[in-house]
Amino acid sequence: MEFLPDAVACDLIHDIDNLVLDSACATLGKWQHDPLLREMSLAVNITAKAFEHPAFVQTVVRLLEKYRPPPGKLCLELTEHVQARSFPAASRVIEQLRVYGVRFALDDFDTGYSSLEGLKHLAFDQIKIDGAFVDDVTDDSMSQAIVAGVASIAKSMKVQILAE
Numbered sequence: 001m002e003f004l005p006d007a008v009a010c011d012l013i014h015d016i017d018n019l020v021l022d023s024a025c026a027t028l029g030k031w032q033h034d035p036l037l038r039e040m041s042l043a044v045n046i047t048a049k050a051f052e053h054p055a056f057v058q059t060v061v062r063l064l065e066k067y068r069p070p071p072g073k074l075c076l077e078l079t080e081h082v083q084a085r086s087f088p089a090a091s092r093v094i095e096q097l098r099v100y101g102v103r104f105a106l107d108d109f110d111t112g113y114s115s116l117e118g119l120k121h122l123a124f125d126q127i128k129i130d131g132a133f134v135d136d137v138t139d140d141s142m143s144q145a146i147v148a149g150v151a152s153i154a155k156s157m158k159v160q161i162l163a164e
Helices: 005-007 013-031 056-067 089-099 113-121 139-157
Strands: 042-046 072-079 101-107 128-129 160-163
Touching: 005 013, 005 042, 005 056, 013 042, 013 056, 013 072, 089 101, 089 113, 101 113, 128 139
Parallel strands: 042 072, 072 101, 101 128, 128 160
Antiparallel strands: none
């Protein structure tokens, strides 16, 4: 992850994101023909720069049409930095790609304002709890309370919960 700021600064991040998405869709397309792998899915972290790119939806749709992975197998993970910039714009992208069977996860969920706002305004399929809350959950009562609260929110929203 240390190279990402440099990739953004050099304006290479869009190309990197596209390569990762291409590889994920190609892999999912191959896996559907293997009885041992066809139930697997892949999650791909999406940078804010890629998600906000005007051609992002078209790029993802083109890759889905090229490799034909089964619906529901590709999950795009968005951090609060992606979804907090513009909820209406993010919601439109999510709605457009959901038609093609793409799922979405709120990555690095914490108790910050933008994470909670994201849950309120965007239709996520998964919440990934930030590792900082999970690392000491067995020893720290505050972390236990936070994880229990997030789990309760996820359950009431019928959203899958994952821990990093």
